[in-house]
Amino acid sequence: MTDPDIKKGLAGVVVDTTAISKVNPETNSLLYRGYPVQELAATQSFEAVAYLLWHGELPTPEQLAELERTERAQRGLDPRTVALLETIPVTAHPMDIVRTVVSQLGTFDDTLHRPGGWTDPALDLQRSVTLFAQLPAIVAAVQRRRRGLEPIPPRDDLDYSANFLWMTFGELPSDAAVDVFRISMVLYAEHSFNASTFTARVIASTTSDLYSAVVGAIGALKGPLHGGANEAVMHHFTEIGTADNVGPWLDRAFAEKRKIMGFGHRVYKNGDSRVPTMRAALDVLLDESGRDDLAALVDALEHAFVERKGIYPNLDYPSGPAYHLLGFDTEIFTPLFIAARVTGWTAHVREQAASNALIRPLSAYSGVDERHVGTAARGVISHGSVGAQRRGASRCHSQREDHR
Ligand SMILES: CC(=O)SCCNC(=O)CCNC(=O)[C@H](O)C(C)(C)COP(=O)(O)OP(=O)(O)OC[C@H]1O[C@@H](n2cnc3c(N)ncnc32)[C@H](O)[C@@H]1OP(=O)(O)O
Numbered sequence: 001m002t003d004p005d006i007k008k009g010l011a012g013v014v015v016d017t018t019a020i021s022k023v024n025p026e027t028n029s030l031l032y033r034g035y036p037v038q039e040l041a042a043t044q045s046f047e048a049v050a051y052l053l054w055h056g057e058l059p060t061p062e063q064l065a066e067l068e069r070t071e072r073a074q075r076g077l078d079p080r081t082v083a084l085l086e087t088i089p090v091t092a093h094p095m096d097i098v099r100t101v102v103s104q105l106g107t108f109d110d111t112l113h114r115p116g117g118w119t120d121p122a123l124d125l126q127r128s129v130t131l132f133a134q135l136p137a138i139v140a141a142v143q144r145r146r147r148g149l150e151p152i153p154p155r156d157d158l159d160y161s162a163n164f165l166w167m168t169f170g171e172l173p174s175d176a177a178v179d180v181f182r183i184s185m186v187l188y189a190e191h192s193f194n195a196s197t198f199t200a201r202v203i204a205s206t207t208s209d210l211y212s213a214v215v216g217a218i219g220a221l222k223g224p225l226h227g228g229a230n231e232a233v234m235h236h237f238t239e240i241g242t243a244d245n246v247g248p249w250l251d252r253a254f255a256e257k258r259k260i261m262g263f264g265h266r267v268y269k270n271g272d273s274r275v276p277t278m279r280a281a282l283d284v285l286l287d288e289s290g291r292d293d294l295a296a297l298v299d300a301l302e303h304a305f306v307e308r309k310g311i312y313p314n315l316d317y318p319s320g321p322a323y324h325l326l327g328f329d330t331e332i333f334t335p336l337f338i339a340a341r342v343t344g345w346t347a348h349v350r351e352q353a354a355s356n357a358l359i360r361p362l363s364a365y366s367g368v369d370e371r372h373v374g375t376a377a378r379g380v381i382s383h384g385s386v387g388a389q390r391r392g393a394s395r396c397h398s399q400r401e402d403h404r
């Protein structure tokens with residue numbers, strides 16, 4: 001028996017190519033279709049970034065106007081979605097609610113029943129825009145319902161980011177705050193083969209449909225080792241309370257071998273390329289709100305953790321407190337990540353479909369050796385002796401099995 005070279009968590013394994021984004025930990029850079037994400041965050045609307053991820057090029061003014069028209073036309077909640085939301089316990093986690101509603105959206109799409117409709121690339125592009133347009137309304141409605149409030153209809157005089165905040169709060173914050181939100185969406189949009197995107201690609205690789213891939217990706221994003229960390233960061237701040245409690249809190253956390261959320265990354269080991277941009281955006285909100293206590297807490301935990309562990313914050317660290325200052329409940333932070341990442345997920349689903357191979361790795365069996373239940377027959381149907389079954393199996397010896 002050879003000893004297979006197992007890469008737990010696929011760490012360091014290159015499983016395919018992608019032209020959508022490039023994460024480079026050596027240069028600490030992130031490119032979407034070749035453009036540094038910082039440049040996109042400084043200059044582009046989220047709609048333009050979505051277009052770039054889907055099409056590979058930034059839109060012309062006409063192409064952008066067309067996407068905006070299509071997105072604005074599909075912003076409203078379907079009455080069946082409103083009805084479904086009413087049936088879900090308000091206490092359910094918003095990630096579970098959004099996952100359920102996205103699954104329902106798949107059932108509304110009659111084009112799935114056309115021959116070849118499941119994986120038609122043109123239809124998948126339309127579906128991507130539909131999900132992009134619908135998710136703000138869904139997330140906003142879930143946030144409002146938690147506060148006992150009715151959904152607010154979209155406003156088509158507002159861009160994606162401003163409308164998202166309008167539908168959530170029924171008022172608009174400062175232009176600077178809207179811009180912070182836009183920047184967070186751009187930074188969260190895409191990150192190569194992260195766990196949720198890889199999940200979406202695995203599902204797409206079976207030639208399943210795009211909605212199923214997105215529902216699966218939402219499940220993967222929920223975990224605090226991935227997207228759920230932005231929520232967990234805020235829980236840490238609540239637990240710690242004030243900056244002067246950071247030291248004792250960290251002592252206890254280390255003694256209990258807890259992981260501190262919002263720090264560390266599978267790919268970036270010297271800091272996440274997106275953090276400086278998001279931290280600058282957070283600082284705008286910290287200044288605007290006068291929340292010096294939160295600013296001190298964010299700084300204190302970062303400095304103490306980096307000093308003691310040499311592990312740097314990831315994007316979830318500054319985005320958590322930014323979403324808090326924008327007024328979202330902590331449990332809504334990861335659904336906001338869904339709304340952004342659906343652009344990347346759907347771009348990857350289409351890329352996977354365009355050059356597909358079923359994703360099915362091997363495993364090394366580590367269970368008990370072959371054993372038998374005995375030969376006494378149960379029921380009326382004779383299944384044949386174990387020996388006969390094995391003789392049958394050996395005639396199929398050309399079938400490869402997992403590594404033994
Ligand atoms: C947008 C995103 O999804 S970004 C990621 C968001 N997730 C988080 O913030 C969760 C907290 N972070 C982590 O759990 C990890 O850093 C991960 C899962 C993100 C990356 O993990 P990996 O690359 O697998 O590194 P791994 O978990 O093996 O960590 C290496 C070492 O650093 C330690 N470490 C890494 N991150 C942390 C952390 N946040 N807190 C405490 N220790 C940590 C590990 O305990 C491990 O120590 P050991 O070698 O003594 O066992």
Ligand SMILES: O=C([O-])CC(=O)C(=O)O
Binds near residue numbers: 188191226266314315
């Ligand atoms: O790349 C990863 O593993 C996690 C991450 O930062 C992201 O998905 O944005």
